[in-house]
Amino acid sequence: MSQSSDSNAIRVLQYLLWPAIFFGGLTAAGMAFEAAHPVFWFNVVYLTTVAIIALFERLLPYETSWLEPDGETFNNLAHTLLTKGLVQVAASLAASGPMLIAAHVQPISARFSTLWPDFLPLPVQVVLALIIAELGLYAAHRIAHERLYFWRFHALHHSVTRLWVINTGRFHLFDSLFKIALSQIPLYLLGAPLPVFLWVAAITAIAGLLTHCNIAMRTGLLDYIFVTPRLHRWHHSRNRREGNTNYCENIVLWDQVFGSYHNPDRPSPVDIGINGRVAPGFLGQLLQPFSRRGRQELMGRKPAPLPPVTQAAAPVEDQAAQM
Ligand SMILES: [Zn+2]
Ligand SMILES: [Zn+2]
Numbered sequence: 001m002s003q004s005s006d007s008n009a010i011r012v013l014q015y016l017l018w019p020a021i022f023f024g025g026l027t028a029a030g031m032a033f034e035a036a037h038p039v040f041w042f043n044v045v046y047l048t049t050v051a052i053i054a055l056f057e058r059l060l061p062y063e064t065s066w067l068e069p070d071g072e073t074f075n076n077l078a079h080t081l082l083t084k085g086l087v088q089v090a091a092s093l094a095a096s097g098p099m100l101i102a103a104h105v106q107p108i109s110a111r112f113s114t115l116w117p118d119f120l121p122l123p124v125q126v127v128l129a130l131i132i133a134e135l136g137l138y139a140a141h142r143i144a145h146e147r148l149y150f151w152r153f154h155a156l157h158h159s160v161t162r163l164w165v166i167n168t169g170r171f172h173l174f175d176s177l178f179k180i181a182l183s184q185i186p187l188y189l190l191g192a193p194l195p196v197f198l199w200v201a202a203i204t205a206i207a208g209l210l211t212h213c214n215i216a217m218r219t220g221l222l223d224y225i226f227v228t229p230r231l232h233r234w235h236h237s238r239n240r241r242e243g244n245t246n247y248c249e250n251i252v253l254w255d256q257v258f259g260s261y262h263n264p265d266r267p268s269p270v271d272i273g274i275n276g277r278v279a280p281g282f283l284g285q286l287l288q289p290f291s292r293r294g295r296q297e298l299m300g301r302k303p304a305p306l307p308p309v310t311q312a313a314a315p316v317e318d319q320a321a322q323m
Helices: 003-034 038-059 073-084 086-091 097-112 122-146 148-158 173-190 194-211 220-224 229-235 253-258 282-290 292-299 316-322
Strands: none
Touching (some): 003 220, 038 194, 122 148, 122 173, 122 194, 122 253, 148 292, 173 194, 194 229, 282 292
């Protein structure tokens, strides 16, 4: 094959990868939902998608230097298991935590609310739920960037200097719970049925893997509908003017509505991260937002010198009030 037909084939592949992985993953998720153990089979689909994305990150990286280990892989996986798989950590399977929560809470909430338009075809209900959940995700994410009180938890997600599929679940537990609450509670209050929750969780899980991947994809018009890796790289920019944009997670609707959509006509940045410093270990990262010194490090301020050992430390409440 000639060089130009080679490059044409790669170009076509770059255009096909996002829709193939996204819609392929959702088709497989649909099959999982029909199976006897839907959550188990969804986890199989999720982990297979991770493996496919990881393979293409090696074959077709967006930024070659992001293939180098940064010492954070264990921490990324540990945060993923804690936040996404909270209710099934023992099974060591991530991503379906929100599904399991919905499986237990939805039958109760559905008894009290009949507002949900369950007479509509399921795909229409899923799109409606996605738009409602996305508004909660948008609000939680924007608050996390614009309010220092919440940034202390969200900074962990932005602290990495390389983007790849394994960063997807790197969220502080409190950051994740805040997001799940704002995006799912409206659906519970409206009485949405369980299949709708499962589909919204599946779409968010697969889209999340793609937004963080280090693959040189071409997403073109998809950038105006879905949150693509290109859009999310702007969000991870070290430059806060660029980073405080593109807050949506699945569809870009609310960024468009509220004016935070950012997609300039140039390659998306590779200088990503925060100016502050994140604690080195998993437990240190979990506890960092709760100490004054930890918060100062996260914000990039010079921490105050530690008090002498003989002097009693100020109570935690006092420290929080000074923040
Ligand atoms: Zn963010
Ligand atoms: Zn991200």
